[in-house]
Amino acid sequence: MPDRPRYVAGSPAETEPIPAASVYASEVVAALESDIRFDERGLIPAIVQDAETNAVLMLAYMNRQALELTIQTGETHFWSRSRAELWHKGATSGNYQHVVDMQLDCDGDTLLVRVHADGPACHTGEYTCFYRSFSVDADSGESAVDPNESEG
Ligand SMILES: [Zn+2]
Numbered sequence: 001m002p003d004r005p006r007y008v009a010g011s012p013a014e015t016e017p018i019p020a021a022s023v024y025a026s027e028v029v030a031a032l033e034s035d036i037r038f039d040e041r042g043l044i045p046a047i048v049q050d051a052e053t054n055a056v057l058m059l060a061y062m063n064r065q066a067l068e069l070t071i072q073t074g075e076t077h078f079w080s081r082s083r084a085e086l087w088h089k090g091a092t093s094g095n096y097q098h099v100v101d102m103q104l105d106c107d108g109d110t111l112l113v114r115v116h117a118d119g120p121a122c123h124t125g126e127y128t129c130f131y132r133s134f135s136v137d138a139d140s141g142e143s144a145v146d147p148n149e150s151e152g
Pocket residue numbers: 058121122123124128129
């Protein structure tokens with residue numbers, strides 16, 4: 001079995017060696033094959049939740065290899081749609097996410113990944129990607145972005 005690559009915080013994601021998934025991880029995913037419904041791009045959305053606070057941290061996508069690597073390493077891996085490459089969360093920031101458990105939703109097209117996070121989930125440095133809130137006025141049906149919470 002090859003040595004597992006060392007992930008160094010601050011190293012560019014582009015140069016980080018992505019290991020091949022182990023036989024074990026491949027078999028786990030194969031066993032789930034009939035239950036998991038990857039979309040036409042071969043992706044499944046993964047909601048990442050803080051296992052301690054229950055806060056929703058982020059939404060990202062996994063392809064089969066990202067799912068296998070997540071199972072194998074116990075750390076979240078995703079497929080970056082914008083960069084079209086595998087992405088080991090924390091490889092550049094050091095903010096790894098350690099998987100506590102994973103759940104598949106009723107129709108098998110969404111994953112819920114509960115984690116212990118080493119640091120902020122968002123690339124902006126925010127604890128969660130969902131830091132911009134807006135309220136919905138039940139009477140008027142209109143919504144308004146809270147200026148204090150908006151991007152800036
Ligand atoms: Zn974010």
